[in-house]
Amino acid sequence: MDQINHSVRILEVSQENAQQRIDxxxxxxxxxxxxxxxxxxxxxGEVRVNKKRIKPDYKLKSGDLVRIPPVRVAQENVLPSPKLNKVASLEHAIVYEDDALIVLNKPSGIAVHGGSGLDFGAIEGLRALRPDARFLELVHRLDKDTSGCLLIAKKRSMLRALHEQLRNKTMHKQYLALVKGAWDKKWRSVTEPLLKNAQNSIVKVSPQGKPSETRFRIMQRYQNATLIEACPMTGRTHQIRVHTACKGHNIACDDRYGDDDFTNEMKTVGLNRLFLHALHITFYHPNLEKELTITSPLSEELSSILDKLKKS
Structure with missing residues (x-):
C-alpha cells in the first residue's frame, strides 16, 4: 500500500552529500x-535548490537547501529475516569486503533489489545481514538472472567515487556468456544502438536507440555453442543479451532474447538458468589508492555444463 507525504520538506545538504547529483x-x-x-x-520545478529551479544533473553543494514536494511514496519494505536460506546464503556469496565496500557474487534468480512483486532483493538481504550498517547502496545493477560481481557501497564517499568511474568509463566489467552457434571472430565489437521500451523493458536494436558498444572475445568453441567473454563499454539495459542476439548468437536459456531450440538443447544437458556471469570487475579503490580486480568464480552449475559440452 502507498502512503503520501503531505508536507513539503526542506533538507540542508551535508558535506557528505556534496557533489551528489540532485536526481x-x-x-x-x-x-x-x-x-x-x-x-x-x-x-x-517542484524540486528547488535554494529556491531556484535546477536540472537533474545539478551537483549539490554543502549547505544547499533542497525543497522536496509531497509525493506518493511506496511504504518501505520490511527487511527479510536474516535466517531465511536465501538471505543467509548471501553471506557466503561475498567475495570481497572492507570498511567501505562489498563485492557480492550475486546468485542467478535474485534481483538486485525488491519491488514489482518481489519480496526482497540482494540489497535488502545484505541490509538484513548487516543491521548495524548505516549505509548500504547498490553501485550498479545486474539482471535478475545474471550472476556475478555486484558492487555495494558501505559509504557515500565510495558510492560517489565508483559512480564517477562508471560515468568516466574507467570501471571495467568482463562477463562470460554461452551463446548459440559458432561466434564469428570478426564480431570483436558490436555497436548497434539500443532502444528500451518503457512499458515492458524489452530492448531492441534501433536507429533511435542510445549509442552502445560491447567488445567480445572467443574463449572456447563447442559443438553448436561458443563460450565468449563480453566487455560492455556502455551500460545499457540487457546490452550483452541484445548485442549477442542481434548477431544470431543468442545466450543460452535467455527467456527474453533467446532461441527456443538452443534453449531446449541446453536444458537437455542440465542448464536451467541464463548463462551470463559477471566474472571480473576492475576499478580504482580510492581508500586503498590502487586498482583492484575482483573475480566471482563460475558456479558449479555453470562449470558442470561446460564440462558436459563437446569441444569443437
Whole structure:
C-alpha cells in the first residue's frame, strides 16, 4: 500500500552529500518513487535548490537547501529475516569486503533489489545481514538472472567515487556468456544502438536507440555453442543479451532474447538458468589508492555444463 507525504520538506545538504547529483539525492530520500516521477517533479520545478529551479544533473553543494514536494511514496519494505536460506546464503556469496565496500557474487534468480512483486532483493538481504550498517547502496545493477560481481557501497564517499568511474568509463566489467552457434571472430565489437521500451523493458536494436558498444572475445568453441567473454563499454539495459542476439548468437536459456531450440538443447544437458556471469570487475579503490580486480568464480552449475559440452 502507498502512503503520501503531505508536507513539503526542506533538507540542508551535508558535506557528505556534496557533489551528489540532485536526481540521485532524491532517489535516496524518496524511496519507492519511480525514477520517471523524480525527473517529472524536477522538470516541473517542484524540486528547488535554494529556491531556484535546477536540472537533474545539478551537483549539490554543502549547505544547499533542497525543497522536496509531497509525493506518493511506496511504504518501505520490511527487511527479510536474516535466517531465511536465501538471505543467509548471501553471506557466503561475498567475495570481497572492507570498511567501505562489498563485492557480492550475486546468485542467478535474485534481483538486485525488491519491488514489482518481489519480496526482497540482494540489497535488502545484505541490509538484513548487516543491521548495524548505516549505509548500504547498490553501485550498479545486474539482471535478475545474471550472476556475478555486484558492487555495494558501505559509504557515500565510495558510492560517489565508483559512480564517477562508471560515468568516466574507467570501471571495467568482463562477463562470460554461452551463446548459440559458432561466434564469428570478426564480431570483436558490436555497436548497434539500443532502444528500451518503457512499458515492458524489452530492448531492441534501433536507429533511435542510445549509442552502445560491447567488445567480445572467443574463449572456447563447442559443438553448436561458443563460450565468449563480453566487455560492455556502455551500460545499457540487457546490452550483452541484445548485442549477442542481434548477431544470431543468442545466450543460452535467455527467456527474453533467446532461441527456443538452443534453449531446449541446453536444458537437455542440465542448464536451467541464463548463462551470463559477471566474472571480473576492475576499478580504482580510492581508500586503498590502487586498482583492484575482483573475480566471482563460475558456479558449479555453470562449470558442470561446460564440462558436459563437446569441444569443437
Amino acid at each position: 540521485n539525492f532524491l532517489r535516496l530520500h524518496l524511496k519507492g518513487v519511480p525514477k520517471s516521477m523524480i525527473y517529472r517533479i524536477i522538470r516541473k
